[in-house]
Ligand code: SF4
């Protein structure tokens with residue numbers, strides 16, 4: 001089962017990932033990170049289909065996906 005990992009300190013709260021997720025399982029949290037932004041969180045991990053749209057959409061490369069223990073980084077720079 002895919003596992004989505006969001007780096008709260010890289011997130012700037014733009015909500016693009018929330019809009020992109022076809023399963024609508026991402027949302028914005030109520031806490032703020034060190035930069036003062038509300039950051040995205042996974043609301044219902046078990047319904048993730050591993051489509052990677054959230055990883056690809058995030059402009060700050062804050063989202064990674066783990067599948068069977070392997071971490072996938074997208075567009076790391
Ligand atoms: S991989 Fe796809 S289904 Fe899973 S959280 Fe990201 S956009 Fe949603």
Ligand code: SF4
Nearest residue numbers: 011012014015017058
């Ligand atoms: S797309 Fe990236 S920066 Fe924007 S809310 Fe989602 S995780 Fe945060």
